[in-house]
Amino acid sequence: MKFSSFLLLCTAVVTSASSAHNHEHADQVPLDFARFPTEPLYRGADGEVTADAIFSGITTFSKLPWVQCLTREQDVPFDIAFLGAPFDTGTSYRPGARFGPAGIRAGSRRLNLYGGYNVPLEFNPFKSGLRIVDCGDIPVTPYDNKYAIKQIEDGHKMLLHRETFSPLGNDSLTGEPLVPISADGKHHPRIITLGGDHTIVLPLLRSIYSAYGAISVIHFDSHLDTWKPSVFGGAPSEQAAINHGTYFWHAANEGLIKNGSSIHGAIRTTLSGLEDYENDDDAGFLRIEAREIDTIGVDGIIKKIRETVGDNPVYLSIDIDSIDPAFAPATGTPETGGWTTRELRAILRGLDGIPIVSADIVEVAPAYDTNAELTTMAAADALFEVLTVMTKTPLGKAKKD
Numbered sequence: 001m002k003f004s005s006f007l008l009l010c011t012a013v014v015t016s017a018s019s020a021h022n023h024e025h026a027d028q029v030p031l032d033f034a035r036f037p038t039e040p041l042y043r044g045a046d047g048e049v050t051a052d053a054i055f056s057g058i059t060t061f062s063k064l065p066w067v068q069c070l071t072r073e074q075d076v077p078f079d080i081a082f083l084g085a086p087f088d089t090g091t092s093y094r095p096g097a098r099f100g101p102a103g104i105r106a107g108s109r110r111l112n113l114y115g116g117y118n119v120p121l122e123f124n125p126f127k128s129g130l131r132i133v134d135c136g137d138i139p140v141t142p143y144d145n146k147y148a149i150k151q152i153e154d155g156h157k158m159l160l161h162r163e164t165f166s167p168l169g170n171d172s173l174t175g176e177p178l179v180p181i182s183a184d185g186k187h188h189p190r191i192i193t194l195g196g197d198h199t200i201v202l203p204l205l206r207s208i209y210s211a212y213g214a215i216s217v218i219h220f221d222s223h224l225d226t227w228k229p230s231v232f233g234g235a236p237s238e239q240a241a242i243n244h245g246t247y248f249w250h251a252a253n254e255g256l257i258k259n260g261s262s263i264h265g266a267i268r269t270t271l272s273g274l275e276d277y278e279n280d281d282d283a284g285f286l287r288i289e290a291r292e293i294d295t296i297g298v299d300g301i302i303k304k305i306r307e308t309v310g311d312n313p314v315y316l317s318i319d320i321d322s323i324d325p326a327f328a329p330a331t332g333t334p335e336t337g338g339w340t341t342r343e344l345r346a347i348l349r350g351l352d353g354i355p356i357v358s359a360d361i362v363e364v365a366p367a368y369d370t371n372a373e374l375t376t377m378a379a380a381d382a383l384f385e386v387l388t389v390m391t392k393t394p395l396g397k398a399k400k401d
């Protein structure tokens with residue numbers, strides 16, 4: 001390229017960027033988010049239109065802007081962040097969830113092909129007025145679980161305690177700022193973590209506790225994950241005692257879970273015996289069995305969940321193995337007899353109105369996926385429902401006169 005045409009190209013890019021910025025402001029589209037993959041990004045030197053495509057460019061969740069939130073861009077505020085936690089050395093069967101964040105991002109590329117409007121929820125999460133970004137991954141060592149678990153807690157906490165871009169709640173009907181629902185009286189951004197095996201939820205709940213105190217948990221999984229370390233893994237060492245089948249037991253013992261207002265859905269694992277359920281009761285959970293989809297159905301399951309959590313702030317954890325392996329085979333410990341992707345998505349939409357303060361999806365191990373990327377798409381689509389519910393539900397309470 002000649003130098004003069006290079007200059008022309010630069011001018012074109014700058015002009016296009018500043019007009020895009022103005023447009024963004026009007027529409028409240030986050031950062032330089034490309035609303036349609038076919039939207040012209042800039043005109044080349046000869047005036048030809050150059051468009052981005054869903055299969056081109058750097059892959060972030062749903063093609064959202066990548067912000068290096070943990071390093072050089074710590075001053076960029078946001079309201080909702082996608083954050084990877086590539087940890088899988090707490091898994092009991094198939095390893096590989098360390099590639100989950102990259103896989104889920106790849107599975108999410110098409111979420112915005114038509115603009116991102118969620119038809120059943122009648123809402124576009126990308127035009128909610130909240131700034132949504134992809135913060136990349138927390139650096140996690142694959143050599144030392146104790147250290148890695150601390151890294152995950154620190155990384156999550158660093159983002160959770162950052163100031164929000166818009167005071168959350170301002171998108172309420174009245175437009176009045178709402179009162180924060182956190183324990184520390186501050187507005188916090190929401191974080192959607194891409195796992196990682198399920199062990200990561202222990203450090204994530206430790207971080208959540210620092211802002212919200214003990215939290216009500218909605219947990220979709222084929223397994224309980226509240227097992228005592230002596231039952232699950234035998235606990236030959238302090239470190240082995242913390243794994244993807246015991247993290248909730250530790251969280252309950254640390255007082256991180258709100259007893260009696262937390263619930264599992266899609267449970268269908270075999271047990272060491274019924275005492276596992278007694279132990280699960282002690283950890284503070286109610287249970288919805290996977291097979292209840294055939295008796296009380298999607299609506300009955302949603303009702304049970306809503307009655308359990310009430311109007312408490314909620315942490316949502318989705319193990320991809322809640323979905324049947326026919327639809328989501330790429331996971332660490334698959335169990336047949338699960339929900340369809342359609343059923344899980346409908347149940348997630350049923351959480352509309354519940355203040356979900358943060359969420360995760362875990363146990364996606366792309367190496368076991370089909371070439372059609374069934375599992376990573378299912379994970380991304382489930383998160384699309386979560387994102388819509390989050391952006392549609394202000395995170396605060398109305399001021400009392």
Ligand SMILES: [Mn+2]
Nearest residue numbers: 198221225319
């Ligand atoms: Mn699990």
